[in-house]
Amino acid sequence: MVEREEMEDLLLRYYEGVTTEEETIRVEEWLGTSDENREIGWQIQTIVLAANVAQVSSKLDVKKALSNVHRKMKREKVGSRYQVLFRGMQRAAAILFIPLVVSWCMLYFDKDVQVAEMMEVRTNPGMTTSVVLPDGTEVILNSSSSLQYPSRFSEGERKVKLLGEAFFSVMKDKKPFVVKALSGSEIIVHGTEFNIEAYKESEMVQTTLVSGKVSFSYFNRGKKENLMMQPGQKVVYDIAQERVVVKKVNVDVETSWKDGHLIFKNTPFEEVLKRLSKQFNVEFVLKNPALKHNSFTATFTKQRLERILENFRISSNIRFKYIDDGNINTERQVIEVY
Template sequence: MEELLLRYIEGKTSVEEDATVEKWMQESEDNRKLMRNVQRISFAAEMAQVASEVDEEEELRLLHSKMDGLKMSGGKRRHAAIGRWMQRVAAVMFIPLLGGWLYLYLTREPKMVPQMMEVKTSPGMTAKVTLPDSTVVVLNSSSVLTYSSLFTGETREVKLSGEAFFSVKKDEKKRFVVHTPHGTSAVVYGTKFNIDAYEGSQEVLTTLVEGKVGFSFPNSGIKKEVVLAPGQKLTYDIGQESIKLAKANVDVETSWKDGRLYFYNTPLEQALRSLGKRYGVEFILRKESLKKNSFTGVFVNQRLDRILEHFSLASGYRFRYIKDKNIDREKQIIEVY
């Protein structure tokens, strides 16, 4: 990266490399500090090279010699020659002045103005984001994360619509708050947890991997909070405004962030929901009895049609894509019967 930054400063990078560097600089304050250090090193090297090519004493000696030789010459010629040599002397003297000014300019700490940042993932895609405090967030399909380019004050606040896995940088002085739809939120200091809070869903799900999370939710107009222990999964029913805590299979709940789909005695409806998020589709169960079955299996970077073949072989269920011009939906619909 240091080599790429040097070429970027020298203007020798391609358009793709420019985009790579600029995205890297946006990821954290540490990256921006490294860029400033590379700029200083590059500038110092250039100034040293310029200084080594200019012999100041020789330039001044030649100037005196020329001036002595021109004392008896014509006025216009004398003034023109002196002017040219004074320009050379001025250039020699300007180098350290320019160096000092640029050093002060490059080493000053810029005043950073917080800006709101937004990261969106397309259906069937995931993305990893590093926040200003070095917290790492992995976004699932069709999710939106909004945050400030600088965390100021006593809290670090982000807004999530969708699903994300958070590895929060520990900071005892600044709480980390994730605001989710329907007036819910999660408050942490340093931990790893998963939140599933899509805008159109009837539930908000939170699974704690390690650390401590306080889940806040509205209940009859009153704000309440439930604290999760590691290995617990919380389900908040939006319509009923009720909470259910249960022991979680952490590997199952968070496998999506590693590109895997891990089912362990997982109810069919929940398994299809995971497939829907991963591949940007929507499943419709034609029979209520289908919800009674469950599946176990691991799929790594496989196409959806191949996964559905495994489901069919294991259960006898059939799947078909619905192509109805009268249905106006963004997602492809798959019927299960």
């Protein structure tokens, strides 16, 4: 029982993005051991997501919402899922803002509520998280990303807004699923798996199609154009130049981040550093320009950054130096590369 309670507390911190690297590995290994563990993880994640319903809490009567939840739980035969969920909510009281949790519960159990509230999920630098949308679509968010979506989709379409990188497993439906990205670009699908990278600072939108079909919508000289993608293709949209490049890629390499892996196949060193920077929330300063011409092939599975850099040092004599500038306000560790 003590171990179960300890893991529930750890799961709360994990879905809030505040676990250490060791704790993150422990949680992910625990989640992978059984369906029951994954079910508990889903319940805890649901509680954490309730903390994003700030707009809901300002509009709903909290006492009325709590009374509504108790009434419905007494009236209906509550299964083990809801029992664990409600116990988890009580245990989360010291961490989560209770009015937010209660307000979300009212929306979840009371089907008469018609107003769709906007939800937002964010990931901290160096962390990933997953969320299940109202239609059953599964989304995995990469580091420093955010996803906005309604608490319920409209009758005509399913539309979300992404800033950063995410992997989508879209639930099939007659209603089109639309992902709004940077500079008016959109990805329109009906049921498929694809990856989108659209970080604001990069001024690029990159979409990789794993399965199914998607239409990539973008602006070209002020005019809206659509490009139909095929599985295994990657579209790179240069926002500044309004130019699109389509190329064939290895989808396992492009989407390996969602499983905690890093796969490089003849990958330019600058791209390697970029992916390491995003994965571990560090900043690399390339001091040896000649390294730009190097490419690498390697696979790393949930390894620490120090171990990965050591592999590069041994195999290619590349040296890394951690810089301490004494500035406690520095958000990311700086590493020089020689």
